Amino acid sequence: MPLLSLAPMEGLTGHTFRRIHAECFGALDRYYTPFLTPPRVGSSFGKRDCGEVDPANNQGLDVVPQLLTKNADEFVWAAELLAKMGYREVNLNVGCPSGTVVGKGRGAGFLRDLDALDAFLSEVCDRSPLPASVKTRIGIARDEEYEAILEMYCRHPLAELIVHPRVRKDFYRGKPRWESYGETLRRASFPVAYNGDIFTCDDMDALLAAYPETRHVMLGRGLLYNPALARMLHGGPALTLDELKRFHDKLFCAYEGQMGGNAVFRMKEWWSYAQHAFDDPQTVHRAVRKVRTIPDYQAAIAKIFS
Ligand SMILES: Cc1cc2nc3c(=O)[nH]c(=O)nc-3n(C[C@H](O)[C@H](O)[C@H](O)COP(=O)(O)O)c2cc1C
Numbered sequence: 316m317p318l319l320s321l322a323p324m325e326g327l328t329g330h331t332f333r334r335i336h337a338e339c340f341g342a343l344d345r346y347y348t349p350f351l352t353p354p355r356v357g358s359s360f361g362k363r364d365c366g367e368v369d370p371a372n373n374q375g376l377d378v379v380p381q382l383l384t385k386n387a388d389e390f391v392w393a394a395e396l397l398a399k400m401g402y403r404e405v406n407l408n409v410g411c412p413s414g415t416v417v418g419k420g421r422g423a424g425f426l427r428d429l430d431a432l433d434a435f436l437s438e439v440c441d442r443s444p445l446p447a448s449v450k451t452r453i454g455i456a457r458d459e460e461y462e463a464i465l466e467m468y469c470r471h472p473l474a475e476l477i478v479h480p481r482v483r484k485d486f487y488r489g490k491p492r493w494e495s496y497g498e499t500l501r502r503a504s505f506p507v508a509y510n511g512d513i514f515t516c517d518d519m520d521a522l523l524a525a526y527p528e529t530r531h532v533m534l535g536r537g538l539l540y541n542p543a544l545a546r547m548l549h550g551g552p553a554l555t556l557d558e559l560k561r562f563h564d565k566l567f568c569a570y571e572g573q574m575g576g577n578a579v580f581r582m583k584e585w586w587s588y589a590q591h592a593f594d595d596p597q598t599v600h601r602a603v604r605k606v607r608t609i610p611d612y613q614a615a616i617a618k619i620f621s
Pocket of ligand 1: 450513
């Protein structure tokens, strides 16, 4: 089995989720933080991002912090802070499709200006105290854009290139273009990872049959739909309802301790994925959809698990 990592997912796979998931289902080989905004040079990370990278919150897990920026000085500064905390790699987000991010030329928006991304990577690879990896899409609007993008990446000594083979316009819809991943495997001299639509053991089998040289697969929604996915990929047993309940209860309890009543909204976001662990996701969706308060949430959950 290739190395398995957990995808960065804003609002979903933060440090609390990582810790509790590892406690309940065993640790994955690696984790990526949801994107962090690098502080201005000379300043510290903001409060929320500090918690995300605080080594005390990530004990025993191999965590790679991800940065969202187009400013090389700020990337290098953030990498210096992270190196002091003991991190060994830092990842650049070149995939976020959100309008506000892309509009500022960050995330997938960086792919609009390949010369700027090229110059950014030259500086970062030269000056960052930590090796830099990149998580990328294959373009903004058309698959053909990837030819020039890949050529540009291949000029840099990246720690790794994680390919989510969709264009920005797709957001998370449509079929990932495996050929672009395959082309990256063929041409890159640095390690390459695959990310996108691995939901079941069959999906992984198909990927490995097509690309047996695959050495790292990043799991995102698949692991949120089914928190036992990584264990199952290793040949372990399927998810049980009791396990899901235990995982849910720990997650809710931790979020409630951190954010009080807002834990309900955090959990509703999680349920929008976890509902797929049930035969009838619609019933689960309806049970939690209108809930706003902790007592109503607890009543809905009791119904779901009964
Ligand atoms: C709600 C949500 C939040 C995400 N946040 C991030 C993020 O912070 N950084 C990032 O690189 N990708 C982010 N992604 C993309 C995922 O990391 C991943 O690339 C995507 O879900 C496709 O993989 P999957 O099919 O395994 O889910 C996010 C995706 C979703 C749906």
